[in-house]
């Protein structure tokens with residue numbers, strides 16, 4: 307049976323509104339004739355039909371703004387200051403932000419709006435309220451103290467549903483509680499400090515880096531570490547390693563005749579799955595950028611169908627096999643090795659549900675959570691090691707002092723390595739994996755004013771409320787005059803007391819409140835483990851700028867810009883999570 311495309315559904319839903327102009331325009335003439343009224347000139351109905359839709363929207367907007375002003379007055383509050391564009395409906399702002407998202411540095415444009423208007427600003431495009439905040443006071447309300455009133459909301463969830471279903475990331479209320487409770491046991495301490503899986507894959511990463519180094523080629527570290535996080539996550543989550551580290555690793559674009567590579571068929575299947583996964587995530591991220599009107603860009607077909615077909619081809623047999631094992635009571639793979647503590651997430655979930663759709667949604671949600679976030683942070687840590695060799699040398703000293711040159715690190719080693727933790731935190735401060743996030747408020751509410759001389763801010767019900775930890779993490783008034791500098795010691799010296807400890811909500815790489823990242827501890831362990839293994843094998847790292855594809859390095863004009871934009875030698879890119887445009891090409895120096 308043919309399925310309606312998202313665009314067709316959108317148009318069908320909007321059809322009463324779209325048919326209004328035609329009814330007004332063309333219904334008027336026969337009505338006048340039947341009532342013996344004045345003759346209506348033939349040009350009037352088309353003119354009315356053209357004018358009636360904008361008129362209808364205009365009246366609605368004026369009425370809504372009037373109601374909001376009155377509601378604000380009644381609460382002795384004020385409306386959030388608006389950033390206005392130059393064109394009709396401020397469409398130029400949307401065009402500018404979309405262009406910046408593709409070609410600029412993260413938050414380009416938004417940074418200027420915040421400088422001009424303040425840390426909370428209503429970016430009103432097409433008369434819709436989009437209230438951006440970079441204030442810890444408001445983010446705390448959204449995520450924690452007024453959590454019940456701030457949901458992901460249908461607008462966000464509709465765009466994500468064809469990929470993330472109703473998994474933990476893409477649900478609200480009781481449905482979210484069900485998913486969160488179901489997945490939480492998996493993150494018990496025993497489970498996340500079992501380093502066997504990480505160790506095997508870290509060994510593969512080190513050996514690939516060594517081989518390439520010996521042959522004199524740079525390696526795309528982002529690609530390599532993305533395979534590490536994918537293989538580790540897949541093994542933790544569904545007990546089947548995707549084996550992407552076994553597939554051939556790309557050579558830089560400037561290698562004219564790369565050595566021929568052979569890859570096992572399962573490695574090809576892995577790459578197909580990984581690229582379908584990446585594509586599906588990028589497609590839903592595009593929808594989020596387009597906002598409410600995203601279905602209009604999918605009139606002829608759902609853009610996630612194709613990648614989801616490849617994902618299902620890979621994942622469904624794994625899920626069905628696990629269900630079958632459970633049904634016939636075969637001992638679980640992980641129980642054979644290490645008792646029930648070692649259950650994969652899939653096995654853990656099968657204790658609660660046998661619905662294949664719920665199982666698949668959850669696994670995909672966890673892969674999204676677990677792969678791209680850690681991949682990005684580890685990539686930027688390595689980038690900072692190339693830019694700040696003194697920091698790299700200090701972490702290496704700490705590694706050698708605590709773990710030595712070959713021993714496998716333990717949970718306690720990692721816990722004790724304070725400078726390594728500071729480097730991870732500083733990396734996530736400057737380049738948080740989830741730089742922008744969004745919520746919607748169910749009921750109208752009031753936010754405190756950041757200026758004590760001004761009235762509080764009225765937030766109408768159903769507002770789109772994006773918040774940016776990326777921008778908050780760089781505010782000089784919150785972090786000090788050196789906020790744009792990479793300085794891990796700020797998490798250890800007096801700056802910790804002077805800034806962060808005064809307001810813990812100003813540092814939120816893992817979110818906060820009831821929806822705080824479930825994998826936070828797992829992520830710290832995984833990232834620390836990998837860095838320790840790298841620093842046991844290599845003494846330093848360098849960028850190989852010649853290996854970057856044309857256009858992948860920052861454009862020359864960025865050098866004149868203030869802050870990090872002016873100094874970076876990589877190009878951060880935004881989707882649902884942050885990544886590096888066309889990878890990070892590095893060379894290693896053996897220890």
Ligand code: HEM
Nearest residue numbers: 474675676679680683739740815816817821823824825829
């Ligand atoms: C550097 C690594 C990581 C960072 C920076 C990070 C950050 C975040 C953030 C910001 C959120 C909130 C998202 C939202 O509300 O829309 C989140 C949620 C979540 N994260 Fe992580 N994460 C990381 C690694 C992981 C890992 C490795 C896992 C699991 C394997 C994981 C599992 C989750 C889950 C399940 C949620 C959803 C929580 C909920 O909505 O109740 N994360 N994470």
